[in-house]
Amino acid sequence: MNGVSDPVSPNHLSYAVEGHGLVKRFGDFHAVDGIDIAVPVGSIYGILGPNGAGKTTLLRMLLGIIDPDGGHRRLLGEAQPLKLARAIGYLPEERGLYPAMKAVEAIAFMGALRGLPLREGRRRGRALLEDHGLGEAADKPVRALSKGMAQTVQLLGTIVHAPRLIVLDEPFSGLDAINQGKLEALIRRQAADGVTILFSTHVIAHAERLCERIAIVAGGRIRFEGSVGAARDRLRPQVRLETRRSDGPWRAAVPADALVEGNVWSFPLPLDGIEPLLKALVDGDAGIESLSIERPGLHDAFVAIAGAEAARDMVPAIDEEDGA
Numbered sequence: 001m002n003g004v005s006d007p008v009s010p011n012h013l014s015y016a017v018e019g020h021g022l023v024k025r026f027g028d029f030h031a032v033d034g035i036d037i038a039v040p041v042g043s044i045y046g047i048l049g050p051n052g053a054g055k056t057t058l059l060r061m062l063l064g065i066i067d068p069d070g071g072h073r074r075l076l077g078e079a080q081p082l083k084l085a086r087a088i089g090y091l092p093e094e095r096g097l098y099p100a101m102k103a104v105e106a107i108a109f110m111g112a113l114r115g116l117p118l119r120e121g122r123r124r125g126r127a128l129l130e131d132h133g134l135g136e137a138a139d140k141p142v143r144a145l146s147k148g149m150a151q152t153v154q155l156l157g158t159i160v161h162a163p164r165l166i167v168l169d170e171p172f173s174g175l176d177a178i179n180q181g182k183l184e185a186l187i188r189r190q191a192a193d194g195v196t197i198l199f200s201t202h203v204i205a206h207a208e209r210l211c212e213r214i215a216i217v218a219g220g221r222i223r224f225e226g227s228v229g230a231a232r233d234r235l236r237p238q239v240r241l242e243t244r245r246s247d248g249p250w251r252a253a254v255p256a257d258a259l260v261e262g263n264v265w266s267f268p269l270p271l272d273g274i275e276p277l278l279k280a281l282v283d284g285d286a287g288i289e290s291l292s293i294e295r296p297g298l299h300d301a302f303v304a305i306a307g308a309e310a311a312r313d314m315v316p317a318i319d320e321e322d323g324a
């Protein structure tokens with residue numbers, strides 16, 4: 001390597017990560033099949049997709065770990081991402097630390113691989129462990145830690161050199177709900193300091209809570225790119241109406257394709273809004289027992305965008321993820 005290059009100043013950079021027309025083939029199989037991606041500087045950006053969607057392959061290409069068969073990418077303005085090792089933190093999908101190493105040494109060692117002097121790495125490592133409630137684990141060998149603790153140690157080793165861009169491959173998997181919440185907080189703190197975070201996940205709730213922007217990937221292609229709100233806006237809000245009377249002239253105002261169970265009707269919000277229906281219900285003396293209008297969540301949007309089969313692998317919420 002020619003040493004760390006001097007990438008474009010962060011002040012002049014709009015996107016921390018850019019990929020255009022990225023393709024990766026394994027034999028005849030297109031794992032990534034023409035992906036464009038642009039991650040704004042300082043944003044939290046999620047790549048959502050089921051197993052085998054191509055998320056890991058995409059991240060590895062963006063980081064320069066594998067070369068694309070087509071297309072090009074820039075990281076922090078640099079076309080050769082490996083030159084930027086010191087500015088980047090990467091948590092790969094395969095976790096692993098040396099079992100005999102003390103937690104604090106493991107963090108310092110990971111920092112040293114990214115150019116941080118060991119002494120400073122140890123100092124920061126202790127402080128980070130302390131901040132994350134693992135102060136007492138600092139001098140324990142990694143093999144004595146629980147799986148969740150070891151994963152947190154690896155994560156702290158990923159950020160100890162204060163990178164400008166953090167790339168995390170499925171960072172939440174293997175963590176219990178409490179540690180998932182702590183990781184969300186850590187990601188938010190990093191972003192508040194101006195660091196760009198790019199992560200992949202199959203847990204929709206994390207992306208829904210954390211991300212300014214998301215890419216939904218399935219079958220090696222981007223099915224959606226934009227804000228979480230824009231994804232949710234792909235679906236119309238859902239109306240649930242319960243009436244005391246089951247029939248009357250007001251029935252004509254309920255959309256013909258509504259799902260009916262007893263006196264309960266469910267249907268997408270009509271294009272002209274709820275008011276004309278409300279008027280018909282009141283004028284027709286339907287007796288409104290309950291009425292709700294709910295904006296679909298990101299999980300429903302994911303199903304609509306990527307299809308039910310892709311959604312089968314996705315975990316909607318944090319509680320449904322297996323803990324460590």
Ligand SMILES: Nc1ncnc2c1ncn2[C@@H]1O[C@H](COP(=O)(O)OP(=O)(O)OP(=O)(O)O)[C@@H](O)[C@H]1O
Pocket residue numbers: 026031049050051052053054055056057058093
């Ligand atoms: N080195 C490789 N050789 C052959 N096929 C590969 C290789 N790496 C990945 N693939 C295939 O490419 C597809 C995409 O894999 P990738 O790991 O990128 O998906 P993913 O979205 O990260 O899913 P997962 O969370 O299951 O890893 C999969 O079908 C996988 O089997």
